[in-house]
Amino acid sequence: MDATLGNRAKALLDVRGLTKVFGALKACDSVDLTIGKGEIHALLGENGAGKSTFVKMLFGALEPTGGTIYWKDQPVAISSPGEARGLGIGMVFQHFSLFDALTAAENIMLALNDPAPLATIAARAEELSHTYGLPLDPHAHVGDLSVGERQRIEITRCLLQDPELIILDEPTSVLTPQEADKLFETLEKLRSEGRSILYISHRLEEVKQLCDGATVLRQGRVVAHCDPRKETTSSLARMMVGDEVPHVDREKPAAAREALLAVRGLSREASHPFAVPLSDINLEVHAGEILGIAGVAGNGQGEFFEAVSGEVLQERANIIQICGKDAGRKDISGRRLMSAAFVPEERLGHAAAPQMTLSQNLLLSRYRTDALAFLARLGVVRGRAVGEATKRVVSTMDVRKSTPDPEATALSGGNLQKFVIGRELDRAPQVMVVNQPTWGVDAGAAVRIRQALVDLAKNGSAVLVISQDLDELFEICDSIAVMHGGRISAPIPVGEATYEEIGLLMGGSEPGQNPRPPVEVV
Amino acid sequence: MLESVLLTIATAATPLLIAAIGELVAERSGVLNLGVEGMMIMGAVTGFSVSLLSGSAWLGVVAAIVVGAAFALLFGFLTLTLVTNQVATGLALTLFGLGVSGMIGESFVGQPGMRLGVVDIPVLSDLPVVGRLVFGQDPLFYLSLLLTAGVAYFLFGTRAGLMLRAVGDNPASAHAQGISVIGIRYLAVMFGGACAGLAGAYLSLVYTPQWVENMTAGRGWIALALVVFASWRPWRVIAGAYLFGGVTIGQLHAQAIGVAIPSQMLSSLPYVATIVVLVVISQNRRLTMMNTPASLGRPFVPDR
Numbered sequence: 001m002d003a004t005l006g007n008r009a010k011a012l013l014d015v016r017g018l019t020k021v022f023g024a025l026k027a028c029d030s031v032d033l034t035i036g037k038g039e040i041h042a043l044l045g046e047n048g049a050g051k052s053t054f055v056k057m058l059f060g061a062l063e064p065t066g067g068t069i070y071w072k073d074q075p076v077a078i079s080s081p082g083e084a085r086g087l088g089i090g091m092v093f094q095h096f097s098l099f100d101a102l103t104a105a106e107n108i109m110l111a112l113n114d115p116a117p118l119a120t121i122a123a124r125a126e127e128l129s130h131t132y133g134l135p136l137d138p139h140a141h142v143g144d145l146s147v148g149e150r151q152r153i154e155i156t157r158c159l160l161q162d163p164e165l166i167i168l169d170e171p172t173s174v175l176t177p178q179e180a181d182k183l184f185e186t187l188e189k190l191r192s193e194g195r196s197i198l199y200i201s202h203r204l205e206e207v208k209q210l211c212d213g214a215t216v217l218r219q220g221r222v223v224a225h226c227d228p229r230k231e232t233t234s235s236l237a238r239m240m241v242g243d244e245v246p247h248v249d250r251e252k253p254a255a256a257r258e259a260l261l262a263v264r265g266l267s268r269e270a271s272h273p274f275a276v277p278l279s280d281i282n283l284e285v286h287a288g289e290i291l292g293i294a295g296v297a298g299n300g301q302g303e304f305f306e307a308v309s310g311e312v313l314q315e316r317a318n319i320i321q322i323c324g325k326d327a328g329r330k331d332i333s334g335r336r337l338m339s340a341a342f343v344p345e346e347r348l349g350h351a352a353a354p355q356m357t358l359s360q361n362l363l364l365s366r367y368r369t370d371a372l373a374f375l376a377r378l379g380v381v382r383g384r385a386v387g388e389a390t391k392r393v394v395s396t397m398d399v400r401k402s403t404p405d406p407e408a409t410a411l412s413g414g415n416l417q418k419f420v421i422g423r424e425l426d427r428a429p430q431v432m433v434v435n436q437p438t439w440g441v442d443a444g445a446a447v448r449i450r451q452a453l454v455d456l457a458k459n460g461s462a463v464l465v466i467s468q469d470l471d472e473l474f475e476i477c478d479s480i481a482v483m484h485g486g487r488i489s490a491p492i493p494v495g496e497a498t499y500e501e502i503g504l505l506m507g508g509s510e511p512g513q514n515p516r517p518p519v520e521v522v
Numbered sequence: 523m524l525e526s527v528l529l530t531i532a533t534a535a536t537p538l539l540i541a542a543i544g545e546l547v548a549e550r551s552g553v554l555n556l557g558v559e560g561m562m563i564m565g566a567v568t569g570f571s572v573s574l575l576s577g578s579a580w581l582g583v584v585a586a587i588v589v590g591a592a593f594a595l596l597f598g599f600l601t602l603t604l605v606t607n608q609v610a611t612g613l614a615l616t617l618f619g620l621g622v623s624g625m626i627g628e629s630f631v632g633q634p635g636m637r638l639g640v641v642d643i644p645v646l647s648d649l650p651v652v653g654r655l656v657f658g659q660d661p662l663f664y665l666s667l668l669l670t671a672g673v674a675y676f677l678f679g680t681r682a683g684l685m686l687r688a689v690g691d692n693p694a695s696a697h698a699q700g701i702s703v704i705g706i707r708y709l710a711v712m713f714g715g716a717c718a719g720l721a722g723a724y725l726s727l728v729y730t731p732q733w734v735e736n737m738t739a740g741r742g743w744i745a746l747a748l749v750v751f752a753s754w755r756p757w758r759v760i761a762g763a764y765l766f767g768g769v770t771i772g773q774l775h776a777q778a779i780g781v782a783i784p785s786q787m788l789s790s791l792p793y794v795a796t797i798v799v800l801v802v803i804s805q806n807r808r809l810t811m812m813n814t815p816a817s818l819g820r821p822f823v824p825d826r
Contacts, residue, residue, distance in 0.1 A: 060700070061697075061698055080700045081698060081699060081700035082700040085700075093698065097695045097698055097699070098692075098695060099687075099688050099691040099692050099695060099696075100691060100692070100816065101687070101691045101812060101813070101815075101816060102684070102687065102688060102691065106684055106688075109681070109684060110684060110685065110688055110696075110699055110701070111699055115681070141812065143811075143812075272807055272808075272811055274811070
């Protein structure tokens with residue numbers, strides 16, 4: 001960057017002391033940030049560091065408690081997303097921004113302050129998306145599209161407003177490495193046109209590769225402004241996390257032993273229009289082994305988890321085998337009684353009942369397996385035994401809470417995730433199946449959860465981890481299989497796997513083939 | 523004979539169509555208002571009493587619309603602003619409407635009411651069979667069809683309709699887009715109330731021009747079922763309303779002829795038909811999921 005552009009007079013956006021208070025919590029505490037014209041600026045921070053709160057204020061979706069936003073040197077009050085768009089600020093949301101029941105063109109039309117008819121908007125969107133290498137079908141229903149395709153709609157929608165500043169919230173967290181590379185090309189093109197980008201991420205490699213400047217947030221405060229190209233990933237990580245970055249200890253497992261979990265020829269039709277059908281899934285997880293299943297969200301992981309956990313029964317009992325016995329016709333309690341444990345993706349509402357206390361939630365998933373300890377005659381609950389088990393889980397997993405037995409919804413995401421995983425681990429199950437164990441969890445909690453899974457495997461259990469986070473899978477797994485379009489690849493031992501190979505499989509390529517561009521829309 | 527049967531089917535179907543099309547708009551915005559029956563009966567008693575007191579049937583119609591919308595506004599205030607449970611509030615609204623209408627209407631029981639005159643297009647209405655059916659109906663019959671066409675165009679052909687559907691699909695996203703979720707829901711609910719009030723007025727000013735307590739007789743609930751039956755598509759409401767109207771009138775004639783089936787069984791036919799059709803409809807899951815407002819019945823509170 002030209003040094004003279006760095007001074008304040010030339011800044012496109014200059015934020016001074018922006019603060020947001022929720023009750024007793026300072027989500028953003030006097031945050032300063034400056035972005036020049038044609039700059040890609042990274043906003044780095046752990047989950048819960050205040051990044052989302054900050055950008056919501058920039059985009060007018062939240063009202064700041066204090067501080068000033070200067071846009072082209074003029075102080076502005078942005079009180080609605082419409083005003084932000086009017087100024088020339090566009091935002092690509094990661095979650096909750098598209099309407100599943102509407103078509104791509106209808107989604108785009110909603111965001112534009114443009115009276116043009118739908119057909120015109122559809123044509124313009126199609127043309128613009130091709131210019132930037134983001135092909136999309138304007139008449140497809142969003143509910144039928146992959147996550148990557150949805151992101152293209154979001155970006156196209158944003159670009160149609162001709163913004164000067166584009167805010168991207170964790171854009172690559174749902175993409176394959178190859179899709180991410182295509183996105184970076186698009187971003188480079190936008191920068192060369194003189195547009196500025198605020199790039200929110202916790203992936204340090206891509207920030208180093210892409211960004212001209214970075215602001216690091218920790219617990220709502222700015223801890224550093226830096227040039228990411230001059231930093232190392234570990235120095236950036238230290239800024240984000242504070243102390244030395246923790247890591248998981250893991251030993252090499254002994255040679256493969258008996259298969260504790262086996263899935264044989266699992267197929268499943270799509271149960272609703274937005275579901276992914278599964279076809280002929282076969283896998284085995286052995287004692288002492290951690291098998292990872294990688295894949296972009298929405299490729300059948302949820303459907304697969306339901307079939308393995310017993311939320312959906314199989315036609316034949318031998319499709320799912322737990323500890324060598326047929327389990328395909330057993331429900332979730334039946335499978336738990338065979339010493340299996342399951343942790344679904346959605347912790348609040350699926351793994352835990354939000355309005356119930358931790359001890360009640362513990363009882364809910366274990367009243368059958370621990371009936372002897374937890375229930376007296378006639379099904380009367382032994383409160384003390386359940387309370388002790390809850391305490392044990394809380395102290396083993398270091399669950400932080402403000403009252404002795406809070407409702408599940410009162411816990412932060414990371415703490416609740418530690419609890420729902422610890423609740424199952426406390427039973428010392430022979431088979432453990434976890435879907436997205438550390439999604440949206442801060443680094444400290446993530447390391448603790450991963451360590452707990454590694455320790456479980458070390459003690460001879462079979463662990464199946466479904467995750468979108470490749471770093472996580474490479475860190476803890478013995479081998480990795482990839483799920484794409486409801487099919488699963490053969491597992492690859494971690495020692496032989498590369499990110500590139502896994503990434504290609506995630507994009508739908510068969511091993512050994514030439515790389516294909518990710519899902520083109522006709 | 524056939525002509526008069528078809529005419530009565532149209533009068534049986536029209537109030538259902540009007541009430542259902544209003545509720546469809548409310549539900550498309552994500553609000554489930556189970557108070558249709560209550561708003562409808564309030565419309566019936568208001569329409570009857572205002573027209574009797576003022577001497578103008580049209581004034582009664584307007585008053586019924588206003589009262590229906592006012593009841594819906596109350597529902598909106600409770601469920602949207604105070605965020606009460608929509609199901610419980612809707613049921614309460616129905617009970618409240620039935621009670622209040624009985625009280626207001628007490629002095630009108632047995633009095634002969636006003637009747638809304640029929641439109642009579644000269645020459646055309648004298649055509650055989652279709653003449654009176656197409657060109658000699660009451661004005662609200664034509665209004666009900668125009669209303670359906672208008673709602674269909676509004677929902678799928680205008681930007682405001684797109685916004686309303688977006689609010690019903692995903693209020694959090696709509697809010698992030700800068701759409702006023704609560705504002706749109708208020709308007710949609712009030713439109714639903716106005717339609718229910720109009721449907722009520724139809725009952726007491728056209729269908730049977732008199733006031734009888736509980737004269738809606740569950741039509742509000744049928745209208746609610748019709749919305750599901752139509753899988754939230756306006757044109758299909760017409761099919762549902764006329765199917766239901768047809769079965770209702772058909773079983774009356776069957777009773778009159780003296781078919782050897784107990785009359786209670788025949789009277790239950792329309793409701794049985796509704797249940798059967800609902801079961802059949804729900805078999806097509808793709809169609810249902812594409813059209814069901816995803817946030818139906820779920821409250822939304824914007825964070826500020």
